[in-house]
Amino acid sequence: MLQKIKMRWKATVEQHLHNLAEKTLGKSELIKDIPLVVQVPPKPELGDVAFPLFAYAKPFRTSPQKLVEQLIASLNESGDLPAGTLLAAGPYLNVKIDTAELANELETAIRNRKEQYGHTSSMADKRVMVEFSCPNTNKPLHLGHLRNDAIGQSIAAILKANGADVHKVNLINNRGVHICKSMLAYMKFGNNETPESSSVKGDHLVGNYYVRFAQWEKEDPTALEQAQTMLKQWEDGDPEIVQLWEKMNRWTLDGIKQTYDKTGISFDTYYYESDTYKLGRDKVASGLKANVFYKESDGSVWIDLAEIGLDKKVLLRKDGTSLYLTQDIGTAIARHEDWPFDSLIYVVANEQSYHFKVLFHVLQKLGYDWASDLHHLAYGMVNLPEGKMKSREGTVVDADDLFDMLAKMATSDILEKGREEDVKDVQQTSEAIALGALNYYLLQVNPLKDMIFNPAESLSFNGNTGPYLQYMGARISSMYRKYVESGTPVDTISFDGSLLNLEEERELIKSLADFEETVKQAATNLDPSVITAYLYDVSRKYSKYYHDYPILKAESKSLIKARLTLSLMVLQVLRNAYELIGIPFLETM
RNA sequence: GUAGCCAUAGCUCAGCUGGAUAGAGCAUCAGAUUGCGGAUCUGGAGGUCGGAGGUUCGAAUCCUCUUGGCUACACCA
Known part of the structure; x- marks a missing residue:
């Protein structure tokens, strides 16, 4: 609303600058390419809008101060000005706008639009997917997640307020060795403890076993190996392991969802890594056929990133299992199929910039033209006054x-x-x-x-x-x-x-x-x-x-x-x- | 080593596409309450915008170099 008034003034001043150029220089072309800058004066008594005229001094062959005077004279001659007062402030032409009129306009707008006031249509008809949070199911949320959640939730609200059709998505990282670690520790030391039996929130309970694993790992050098064996069993669908996995995942997710509720976070769709990690594999296979990727002699599949100034990157292990990147390829494709977007914003820590650079490039090479609509909204780390949060040192703020x-x-x-x-x-x-x-x-x-x-x-x-x-x-x-x-x-x-x-x-x-x-x-x-x-x-x-x-x-x-x-x-x-x-x-x- | 990000008051942060005397909060010092909520408000002190060049009428802002910090460059996620 204020912007509109400023633009009206800008157009008026521009018009008069051109008139003045015609009159004094005989031609207005000289100033055609000089943009008129619109600013806010540093102090209220200097007015509400400022037009610095430095850049026009040279073509007019005069000082900006004199130009301001001439311009004001020209403007005052015309009877058709927006409501306000002109002020000469050295090299600046300033305007004190008529806020009485603005106040009335504002009152009408707010009375009519109420909670909609301030909303724009600048992104109307844009379909934007926002991914954020993306917790692991082996521990509760920490301070870093809170920043991620706050940014994601807020960005979604802001885009929505600008008329965009927004779809909030979460990706639950519920598979991998790290998940098996807490499962293994629970199997060994859990004694069938449940959130109910011990009155501990599910995500915290699972998190305790993740910590327990780290302790045990120090005593028993075979611990990690055992976890990897468990991952293999999980991938092979061992019913006992899968059952435990399901149970502990539910505990964690129930707990995390309670935290979301408390902190006002919500999603339209949850994606689960366990559902999507295989999708990427097929896409990599077809990329291999299309010669986008190549196979090493040991059977692993790679992409050469020389085109974007990076090294080579592995996409599939020699045993055919998928990686973080592989599954993100699948997830992105699945999402675009589920809800075709004009833009997808990943709210993920800036330490993963490399990952997204590669991911976007790979999707591009696979022929998905919407790859250019993907955006990594990178955010910085949250540290403590004492230093960095380190899970190993127990300085993570829950x-x-x-x-x-x-x-x-x-x-x-x-x-x-x-x-x-x-x-x-x-x-x-x-x-x-x-x-x-x-x-x-x-x-x-x-x-x-x-x-x-x-x-x-x-x-x-x-x-x-x-x-x-x-x-x-x-x-x-x-x-x-x-x-x-x-x-x-x-x-x-x-x-x-x-x-x-x-x-x-x-x-x-x-x-x-x-x-x-x-x-x-x-x-x-x-x-x-x-x-x-x-x-x-x-x-x-x-x-x-x-x-x-x-x-x-x-x-x-x-x-x-x-x-x-x-x-x-x-x-x-x-x-x-x-x-x-x-x-x-x-x-x- | 290579790449990316960052550097503004003692501390935490603003500073929009280059423009007027670089702004807030905390802390510190000094004030304000017969009042519509003092969980408030006002004022003082505090800066070589990491450093050096450059572009420009004009640079915290843009370019180059440089110093320091963080991060990434895994057949982890």
Whole structure:
């Protein structure tokens, strides 16, 4: 909405630049290829839109400052300008836009579109598949998964908000030696323990045996060999092994799904490696026939990656069994058959960049033209202030433990502030705060970058955090309740945007009007941190405004109406933005 | 060794396609509450944007080189 106004101004200024070029230079071709840059001035008093004119100085053979003066004169002569005021700011031509008109437009838009406000159609009719999470079934989720999940879930929401048809998929890594390790340890040391018998969440129980295996491996050098034997038995369909595999997989998946529920993660389709790993084999066989691949003398199948500047890569072992890459080929093809997509986004750690480079290339060579629609959204590692998470050193932060710790912390805060009566359900509220804290912390960093997760800092409810944002929503909600209790005295008065002319109000209106653009940019960049930054900016602006000016006690009824409406618009936009990054909205907290 | 990613305040992070005096939070120092939720707000201090060249009217941003860190380059997933 703000963007539209800016573009209108841009077109107007461009037109006048050309007129000016005709008039003073005799020809406008000289400036035809110089793009007019649109910016935001660094300070509010400098206006709302800025056009730097440096680049035009040379063809006009004058200083940018003088050009600004001439341009303003030209613009002022024309009676047909968008609403606003022109400002000469040195080499910049600035515009202070008329926010009264914008406020009215904004009010209508938000009233009509409500939770849809901010949604765009920039990706309408695009079918996008998003793959994320992809846990192993030998242990519970850890902090790294939480970042993956948060990014995947958020990207899906953001794309959807831009009109895309989004399909979220998970790929369960449920086969391989690592899975057999926990199975083997369970067989040896399990004593038929079950999640029910020991009251341990299934994924944690299986994870305990994975750890147990690592201990046992140190004592018994044949442990790994035994695990490999078990894998062979599994592949051969040994009924006893398969039964155990099914049982333990179910335990893990049930546990992981509980974690998903708690953290607001969901999928449209689950794929299982055990179902798809064979598919890739056939595709490699046909690729071999088509001479895309070649066979070594020992029978293994390879691809030469010289074309993309890489070495050779194995696709099938000499015994014909498939590898990680092989099965990902099959999985991709199966997915495209199941749900033909325009684009498939893999949310996977950046340490696998090589893998995806190869995967995409192989699919290309196999003749799938949609291979160019595959995208690896690589994200960085999550480290701890003490250093890296290492499973071998036991410094991995468990997802459930972390979440519970956050929730407990929130609870003690609620009790400390004596708010248990107001929030009604303390447990539910605590979990909502914990989730807000977690998602905001994980998403505020550009996905690409490694980040440091500081548990102590994430537990803080001050500053640039999820709970701070939730608090803004709760405060506005509280104010609105108070208004309703008072008998809705200004409900019949109509909203008048021209009353909102404080600098703080203009800034808020501009921000709210820019939400659509923000949502679009988040999708273009595939970056939820665009939304978190926006949310924090709006919240901070509103906090200051709310702190400095009375809303319900403003001096006139029409001003109360205007400010209350602005506050409710802020609330609506906050809620719509929360939705995109997994921050639960709370009426009270 | 080869390739990719990263480097901004003491710490954690922003900085959109190059543009005005590089911004937040935490920590630190100093303030604000007869109020619509103080889980708030205001101000101070804190920077050679890893380093060196280059392109440009103009560079944290683009190019080259360089230093440091992380990751990958498995018949593991």
